[in-house]
Amino acid sequence: MKGLALxxxxxxxxxxxxxxxxxxxxxxxxxxxxxxSADIRCPVCQGESIDDSSAPISRDLRLIIxxxxxxxxxxxxxxxxxxxxxxxFVLFNxxxxxxxxxxxxxxPALFLAAIGxxxxxxxxxxxxxxxxxxxxxARLREILKE
Amino acid sequence: xxxxxGHFALILALxxxxxxxxxxxxxxxxxDARLMALAEPSAMIQLVLVGASFGVLTWAFVASDFSLAVxxxxxxxxxxxxxxxxxxxxxxxxxxxxxVLILALYGAAVAVFGGNLPTKLKxxxxxxxxxxxxxxxxxxxxxxxxxxxxAAPPLDGADLNPLLQDPGLAFHPPFLYLxxxxxxxxxxxxxxxxxxxxxxxxxxxxxxxxxxxxxxFLTIGIALGSWWAYxxxxxxxxxxxxxxxxxxxxxxxxxxxxxxxxxxxxxxxxLKAWTIxxxxxxxxxxxxxxxxxxxxxxxxVHAFANDPDRGVFILMxxxxxxxxxxVLFALxxxxxxxxxxxxxxxxxxxxxxxNVLLAVSAFVVFIGTIWPLIAELLLDRSLSVGQPFxxxxxxxxxVALALILPPGAMLAWKRGTMARSFKSLVxALILALxxxxxxxxxxxxxTALGPIGLALGAWVxxxxxxxxxxxxxxxxxxxxxxxxxxxxxxxWGKATAHAGLGITIFAVSAMTAWKIEDIRVVQIxxxxxxxxxxxxxxxxxxxxxxxxxxxxxxxxxxxxxxVVAELTPEKRIYPVAAMPTTEAAIDYGFLRDVYxxxxxxxxxxxxxxxxxxxxxxxxxxxxxxxxxxxxVLSLTDRRFRVAAGARKAPGVAGxxxx
Numbered sequence: 001m002k003g004l005a006l007x008x009x010x011x012x013x014x015x016x017x018x019x020x021x022x023x024x025x026x027x028x029x030x031x032x033x034x035x036x037s038a039d040i041r042c043p044v045c046q047g048e049s050i051d052d053s054s055a056p057i058s059r060d061l062r063l064i065i066x067x068x069x070x071x072x073x074x075x076x077x078x079x080x081x082x083x084x085x086x087x088x089f090v091l092f093n094x095x096x097x098x099x100x101x102x103x104x105x106x107x108p109a110l111f112l113a114a115i116g117x118x119x120x121x122x123x124x125x126x127x128x129x130x131x132x133x134x135x136x137x138a139r140l141r142e143i144l145k146e
Numbered sequence: 147x148x149x150x151x152g153h154f155a156l157i158l159a160l161x162x163x164x165x166x167x168x169x170x171x172x173x174x175x176x177x178d179a180r181l182m183a184l185a186e187p188s189a190m191i192q193l194v195l196v197g198a199s200f201g202v203l204t205w206a207f208v209a210s211d212f213s214l215a216v217x218x219x220x221x222x223x224x225x226x227x228x229x230x231x232x233x234x235x236x237x238x239x240x241x242x243x244x245x246v247l248i249l250a251l252y253g254a255a256v257a258v259f260g261g262n263l264p265t266k267l268k269x270x271x272x273x274x275x276x277x278x279x280x281x282x283x284x285x286x287x288x289x290x291x292x293x294x295x296x297a298a299p300p301l302d303g304a305d306l307n308p309l310l311q312d313p314g315l316a317f318h319p320p321f322l323y324l325x326x327x328x329x330x331x332x333x334x335x336x337x338x339x340x341x342x343x344x345x346x347x348x349x350x351x352x353x354x355x356x357x358x359x360x361x362x363f364l365t366i367g368i369a370l371g372s373w374w375a376y377x378x379x380x381x382x383x384x385x386x387x388x389x390x391x392x393x394x395x396x397x398x399x400x401x402x403x404x405x406x407x408x409x410x411x412x413x414x415x416x417l418k419a420w421t422i423x424x425x426x427x428x429x430x431x432x433x434x435x436x437x438x439x440x441x442x443x444x445x446x447v448h449a450f451a452n453d454p455d456r457g458v459f460i461l462m463x464x465x466x467x468x469x470x471x472x473v474l475f476a477l478x479x480x481x482x483x484x485x486x487x488x489x490x491x492x493x494x495x496x497x498x499x500x501n502v503l504l505a506v507s508a509f510v511v512f513i514g515t516i517w518p519l520i521a522e523l524l525l526d527r528s529l530s531v532g533q534p535f536x537x538x539x540x541x542x543x544x545v546a547l548a549l550i551l552p553p554g555a556m557l558a559w560k561r562g563t564m565a566r567s568f569k570s571l572v573x574a575l576i577l578a579l580x581x582x583x584x585x586x587x588x589x590x591x592x593t594a595l596g597p598i599g600l601a602l603g604a605w606v607x608x609x610x611x612x613x614x615x616x617x618x619x620x621x622x623x624x625x626x627x628x629x630x631x632x633x634x635x636x637x638w639g640k641a642t643a644h645a646g647l648g649i650t651i652f653a654v655s656a657m658t659a660w661k662i663e664d665i666r667v668v669q670i671x672x673x674x675x676x677x678x679x680x681x682x683x684x685x686x687x688x689x690x691x692x693x694x695x696x697x698x699x700x701x702x703x704x705x706x707x708x709v710v711a712e713l714t715p716e717k718r719i720y721p722v723a724a725m726p727t728t729e730a731a732i733d734y735g736f737l738r739d740v741y742x743x744x745x746x747x748x749x750x751x752x753x754x755x756x757x758x759x760x761x762x763x764x765x766x767x768x769x770x771x772x773x774x775x776x777x778v779l780s781l782t783d784r785r786f787r788v789a790a791g792a793r794k795a796p797g798v799a800g801x802x803x804x
Contacts, residue, residue: 017381017756018665019665019745019746019754020665020666020667020748020754021667021748023665038533039532039533039534041530041532047386047388047389047532049532049533052379052381052383087528088527088528088529088530089528089529089530090530091529091530092530092531092532092533092534092535093532093533093534093535093538094517094529094530094531094535099521099525099527100521100527100529103513103514103517103531103535104535104539106509106510106513107506107507107509107510107513107539107540107543110506110509111502111503111506111543114502114505114506115502118498118502122490122495
C-alpha cells in the first residue's frame, strides 16, 4: 500500500502554481508578469488562471510571458501574442470590442433604465390625487367646522 | 431491504406532494375547509417520508453499502466517519435528496409555525410549496435516483473527491441549500398572494422572516465556501467569481433586496408589485444556480454532474416555475396598488435605491456568468469572463450602495431631510476619512484600494453605530444608554448586519491590497524573511494519514527571534482517488494570517515554498458572521414572535413621527 502511494506520489506530482525557477531576477518585470498571468486563463483547467494553475501548459504560458517581457514587449503586446496563439478564450478580461461591448454595457444600461423607471413612476405618483369637487370642498369645510 | 424502504418512502413522498399541491388549492378556491385542512398534515407526512429516505441513504453511506451505485462511486471504507456522512450530499443524487429534504422541512415549518396565517393563504402557500416538491421529487426519481442498485457490487468504493474531504466543505452544502431552498418560501408566499390577489402589510410581515432565515443560511453557506477556498485551495484567495460561486451569490444579492423591499411593504404598503417580482426572481435565481451547478453547462471546479438530460429537466422546472409565476404576475400585478405615497427624499426612496443597486449588481453577475454561453451559442465566439470583469463591473455598484447606506438608513419614512441625517453622520464621515488618510500615509507606493476600502468600510460601520445611537432620543447619556439596551432587536439586527457589511468591505480591500507574497526555494534549516517575520524550514517528513499519504513540512515562524508559531504545511496524495492536494498551514491572528504552502522538492535540493501574510483575513469571516448574526437578531424581533399580523408592530420599531 505504501509502495503504491509513493508510486502515485511520483506519478502525479502536485506542482505549485508559479515555480521559483520561473521567476525573473528583475522584480519590476516579474511583477508585470504576475499581473498579466493573473488574467490569463489556463486553457485546459476549469476556470483557473495560469498564475494559479499547476498544469504544464500554464507553466509554458508563464514562461512565454516572461520571455516576451524580457524581449522588451509591452504588456499589451504580450497579451496580444498569447491571444494570437490560444484565442480570446484565455482572456479572463474580455476586451470591450464588438459584441463584447454588450457584456460591458449591460449593467450600466440597466442601471440607467432602472433610474428612469423609478423617476417616472415617482413623478406619476407625486401628482395630486383626484381633486375634490366644489360640493365636496363645501362638505369638508362643514365637517371641519363641527 | 432497508434501501428499498427508503426508495419506497421517496415514491410515497411524491404521491403525498401531488395531493398537497392540488387539493388544498382547490379547497382554497372553493372555500372548502376540509380540503384546505389537508395541507398541514400532508406537509408533515412529506417531511417524515423524505426524512426517512434521507436517513436510509445516510445509513447506506455509513455502513458502506456498495450495492448502491452512489455509495460505490463516492465512498470508501477507509474514509473517516464525518466524510462518510458528508459524502451523502457530496454527490449529485444525494445533494438533490438533501434539496428535497430541506424543501419538505420548510413546508413542515410553515405547517408548524404558521399558526397565525389566514387559512386560505396557508393552504395556498403549502400547495405551491408542494408543487416545487413534486417537480424535484420527479427529477430525483426519474433522472437522479440515489437508490439504484448495482448488479455486481464492488469490494470497495471509489472515494469522495479529496478536495471535498474537509470539515468546512462538509457543512457548506447544507447551509447553502437551506438558503437556496428557503427562498422557495418567499416564492410560495408570492405566488399564493398573486392567486389571492392581495398583498398587504401583514403579507410583508409574513414573508420577511422566511426570507431572512434563507438569507442567514445563504450568508453562512457562502462564507463557509469562501473560507474553504481560502485555506484549502492553497493560494490564499477567497473569492474567484467562479460560475458556481456566482450561482449562490446572485440569490444572496436578490434576497438582500427582497429583505429591504419587504420592509417597505410591511411599514408603508408600497412597492408591493416589485416585492412580489423580487420574491419570484430570488427563487428563480436559486433555480438558475441549481441549473448551473447540476447541468455543468458552464463548467467549473464544482460541477460534478455533467449530464445534459438532467440539465434539460432543471431547465424545464426553471421555465415552468419562473415563467408560470411571471405570467401570473403580469395578470395580477395591476391589482396591487400602492397605498403609501412618499417624497423623493425619504426612507422609501433610499430603499428603492438599495433595490436598484442590488438588482443591477445581481444582473451584472448574471450576465458575466452566462456570457460565455451566449457568446458561444449566438455569436460563435469562445471566450471567458473572469475576475477582472467582475471586479470592474460589479464593484462600482457596491461602492455606491455603501456610500448611500448610512444616510439612507437614517432618513425618515415618507418625507425626510438630507441635511438632518447628514448632520448626525458628520462624526462618522470625519472618522472614516481620517482612517483612510492615515492608511494612505502609512503605506508607500501601493494601490489606493486599501485606504479607500478602509474609509468606505469605516463609513458603513460608524454609520451603523450612529444610526443605532440616534434612536435613543436626545436626553442625557444615561437615559440614552438605558434606551439603547431596550431598543427592539430589529434595530440591533439592522445595525449589526450593516456593521458586518462595513467590516467585510474593509477586509476584502485590505486582503486584496496589502497581501504579502513570497515564492522561493528553501533548503532545510534555512530562514527567509516574510514581511515583519522570518520563516524557517526545519524539516520535511513523510507522514501517513487515515486515507492519504502526506509530505509534511515542519516550519517555524519567528518575529524578532521569538517563535510566533510552528506550522506544518502538507502535500497530500489520496491513493484511491489518485489525487494530490495541498494543505496550507495557517497561523490565524487578529490582524493577519501567516499562510504557508509546501511545494515540490527541487532538483537542486531544497523545497519550493510559498508564503503569504494575509492582512485582516479573520475580519472577512467576522464580517460575514456579523451580517448573519444581525439577521438572527432581526428574526427574533418581538413583532415576529408575537402573533404576526394580529397587531401593528410596536411604534418604537419605526422612526418617530415627524
